[in-house]
Amino acid sequence: MSRCSEIIIFSYFCDRLSYKDKIDIAKLPKHIAIIMDGNGRWARQRGEDRVMGHRNGVTSVRETVEAAAEIGVEYLTLYAFSTENWNRPQEEVMALMQLLVSTISLEVKTLNENDIRLLAIGDLSSLPADCLMELNEAIKATSNNKRMSLVLALSYSSRWEILRAIKSITADIELGKIQTSEITEQNFEKHLCTSGFPEPELMIRTSGEHRISNFLLWQLAYAELYFTEKLWPDFRKEDLYEAIVDYQGRERRFGKTSAQLKPHS
C-alpha cells in the first residue's frame, strides 16, 4: 500500500472516531470548570417557564459529571448559583434552591457508588437552611470518596472570595502570624475557597456568551477558555469530550515563546 493510501485510510478512521476516542488520557486537564449558561433561553425557545430550563439542566449536570469521572478528571467545578443570581425574580431563586436540595439528596447514592466527593465553594451561609443542611449532609456522606471531586459554586462570586481572602490574611497580619512582606501567591491562595485544589486548566461556558462573570478570576489566570453555542440543557458527554480535544490541541505557553517550549525543533 502506498504512503498516500495509508494517510487517506488513517484520516478516514480519525474522522470516524468519537471525541472520547480522540482524547489523550495522558494530557487530561486535572481540573475543569464550567459556567452552565442558557437554561432560561432553552426553556423560552420551547415556550416554557425558565425553571423548566433549570430542571432540564440537571440532566446535563449528571451527564457531565459522569463523563468527567469516566475519563479520570480529578476536579470538576460547576457554577450553579452566583452571588448576582440572588437578584433574579424571587420565584426563580426559590425554584433553583428547591432544585438544588432535591438534586443533591437524590444524587448522594450515585456519587458514593461512583466514588465522587462533593464539595462546595461560595457564601454558603446565605443559602436557605434546608439547602445548606442537605448540602452539608451530602458533603459529609461523600467525604471519603477519591475518584473525583465535584465542586459546586453556590452563592459564589470571585470578587467576594478575593475580598474574603484579603480580610483573612489581614487578620493573620494583625495577629502577628505573618508579615506583609511574606505574602506570596502561594500563601494568598491558602485563603481562597479553592485552597488545595489544582488550578482549572480548562474553563467551558455554554450558550455563546463570551464572559467570565465573576467566576474563579484568580484561579483561571492560565486556564484555556472554551466557548460553545450549545445551551446548557443540550450539553452532553460528547460536548465535554469535544472541549477537551480542543484544549489538547492548544499550545499552553505560560508566557514563554513557542520555541522555548520545543527546544529541539
Ligand code: FPP
Ligand atoms: C444559567 O442559565 C444557569 C443557572 C443560573 C443555574 C444552573 C443550575 C442548574 C443547571 C440546575 C441544578 C444544578 C445542580 C448543580 C444540581 P440562565 O438561567 O442564566 O440562562 P439564560 O442565560 O438563558 O437566561
